Amino acid sequence: MSIDKDTAAKVAKLARIKVEEQELDALAGEFNAILGFIEQLNELDVENVEPMTSVTPMRLKRREDIVTDGDQQDKVLANAPDAREGFFAVPKVVE
Amino acid sequence: MSDLNTLTIAAARDALRAAETTSVELTEACLTQIDAADALGAFVHKTPELALERARAADERIKAGDAPDMCGIPVGIKDLFCTEGVASQAGSKILQGFLPQYESTVSGQLKSAGAVMLGKLNMDEFAMGSSNETSVYGNAVNPWRSGNSDAALTPGGSSGGSASAVSADLCLGATGTDTGGSIRQPAAFTGIVGLKPTYGRCSRWGIVAFASSLDQAGPMTKTVRDAAIMGRAMMGHDPKDSTSADLPVPDFEAMLTGDIKGKVIGIPKEYRMDGMPDEIETLWTQGREMLADAGAVIRDISLPHTKYALPAYYVVAPAEASSNLARYDGVRFGHRAQLSQGDGITEMYEKTRAEGFGPEVKRRVMIGTYVLSAGFYDAYYNRARKVRALIKKDFEDVFADGIDAILTPATPSAAFELGKEHTDPVEMYLNDVFTVTVNLAGLPGIALPTGLDRQGLPLGLQLIGRPWEEGDLLNTAYALEQAAGFVAKPAKWW
Numbered sequence: 068m069s070i071d072k073d074t075a076a077k078v079a080k081l082a083r084i085k086v087e088e089q090e091l092d093a094l095a096g097e098f099n100a101i102l103g104f105i106e107q108l109n110e111l112d113v114e115n116v117e118p119m120t121s122v123t124p125m126r127l128k129r130r131e132d133i134v135t136d137g138d139q140q141d142k143v144l145a146n147a148p149d150a151r152e153g154f155f156a157v158p159k160v161v162e
Numbered sequence: 163m164s165d166l167n168t169l170t171i172a173a174a175r176d177a178l179r180a181a182e183t184t185s186v187e188l189t190e191a192c193l194t195q196i197d198a199a200d201a202l203g204a205f206v207h208k209t210p211e212l213a214l215e216r217a218r219a220a221d222e223r224i225k226a227g228d229a230p231d232m233c234g235i236p237v238g239i240k241d242l243f244c245t246e247g248v249a250s251q252a253g254s255k256i257l258q259g260f261l262p263q264y265e266s267t268v269s270g271q272l273k274s275a276g277a278v279m280l281g282k283l284n285m286d287e288f289a290m291g292s293s294n295e296t297s298v299y300g301n302a303v304n305p306w307r308s309g310n311s312d313a314a315l316t317p318g319g320s321s322g323g324s325a326s327a328v329s330a331d332l333c334l335g336a337t338g339t340d341t342g343g344s345i346r347q348p349a350a351f352t353g354i355v356g357l358k359p360t361y362g363r364c365s366r367w368g369i370v371a372f373a374s375s376l377d378q379a380g381p382m383t384k385t386v387r388d389a390a391i392m393g394r395a396m397m398g399h400d401p402k403d404s405t406s407a408d409l410p411v412p413d414f415e416a417m418l419t420g421d422i423k424g425k426v427i428g429i430p431k432e433y434r435m436d437g438m439p440d441e442i443e444t445l446w447t448q449g450r451e452m453l454a455d456a457g458a459v460i461r462d463i464s465l466p467h468t469k470y471a472l473p474a475y476y477v478v479a480p481a482e483a484s485s486n487l488a489r490y491d492g493v494r495f496g497h498r499a500q501l502s503q504g505d506g507i508t509e510m511y512e513k514t515r516a517e518g519f520g521p522e523v524k525r526r527v528m529i530g531t532y533v534l535s536a537g538f539y540d541a542y543y544n545r546a547r548k549v550r551a552l553i554k555k556d557f558e559d560v561f562a563d564g565i566d567a568i569l570t571p572a573t574p575s576a577a578f579e580l581g582k583e584h585t586d587p588v589e590m591y592l593n594d595v596f597t598v599t600v601n602l603a604g605l606p607g608i609a610l611p612t613g614l615d616r617q618g619l620p621l622g623l624q625l626i627g628r629p630w631e632e633g634d635l636l637n638t639a640y641a642l643e644q645a646a647g648f649v650a651k652p653a654k655w656w
Contacts, residue, residue, distance in 0.1 A: 082531040084524055085512035097587060101529055104588045107473045108545050118547035122361045122375055122604035127404055142263040148498035155493050158507050
């Protein structure tokens, strides 16, 4: 499996990271080096192996379905690059 | 008392309780050393006023009696831990200016125990790296130098600043985190002790997430005893982390008897790698002999899926990272790119993340995005999770056969030079070849220094224990530490 420039561009788009056109070839090369390394996993027969879903088999704890925090708008917004009137501000989303 | 900064945690605790020194004196000694050690690049946010304030409070508490072990002990905190009101950037530009409004559970537990935070420590960006070279702050530097060379060496990564600071006696202990070896590899490179507890021992709450099913915090200290003391203060159940284990944390220090008679130590044949330097091979043999001399039973074992651990890790970790790092979007915290006329929200995300993330983080986020994308999920991600199950089973099988702990080298080499060209990202990944299996299986592991190479650089061995049995693991490490008698310190050049 080899990643070409178009695939690299598509992955960058999916990851929401802007990559300049002239950097795409190098990026595709790096992806191929890493994926080539990962290919080793195909040597193993994993038929009938259950994928690991939990590091330690444990039942998740349950708690009362009650409000335990909140009412801290100022703290939530304290680190926002742009906060106005109690909201996070972003560029226009809908026309 | 002189050179207070060079004390172990245990010695400082005893001196504090005997009123032979004060936390303020200890803290001042460390702050002086920190200010003279900028060349090491270890402390990236210093908090001297906060430290002295906490030291004074600790002294009051000690005077009143009944202070916990960590009370008054000056420590450094890895930049990955959110600390209330103190910059916490995870070594990344994208979190520039971020001031957490809350304290991580682990640093909070240390704080409640009276430990004194001296500042925040350098690390690879988002803990992604093995040399501390991906940090936005610049490199952390190893206090050790090779032979007569004055070339700067890596302290390892990602907890490079923590390792450098403890090794250079800038603090008595430091927190680290370990996703693939990020506590144990830097500990080995700098001649200190690094413990990665069982997955679920330390709460992950408030620690900037990299790969949530692998991340685990732990202590980095000068001795095994100190790891027992500081580790105990960091562990414990936390309802705010659903994977946190609701199990009692024993008094690990009380378990350090040094008696390992009859303990069965496994030597996995798959850890003998092609091209491994003889010095590492010799170190490993010596470690085996030391444990045998102490009365342990040495047994050759097989962990057949070892060679697949790194490739499985490089699917699982980037996949989880791509998901975890989706939150850095320029909306709620950290950096937001300057936008051009007509840019919409997608351009804001793309530009912010392109400017805010460094090359290694971008690479891993994109690899993670790829292996999780439609059509590849089964071929990569699900296959890696199955391989992970096989790796975990390898360990379960040997433990079921009566193995108490496993002895391996900690790293495939001693510390290497900073700034070497790395054309292939995979080359750097090989640093974690001996440590990454432990994260995939969620086991406790400890690295400790047991020798020097021909150039006078420290080399470490790793012990891997059964889940939740850190006490037993620490005791085996303690016996090995006693036998190895490692006392070398780096010559001060900074």
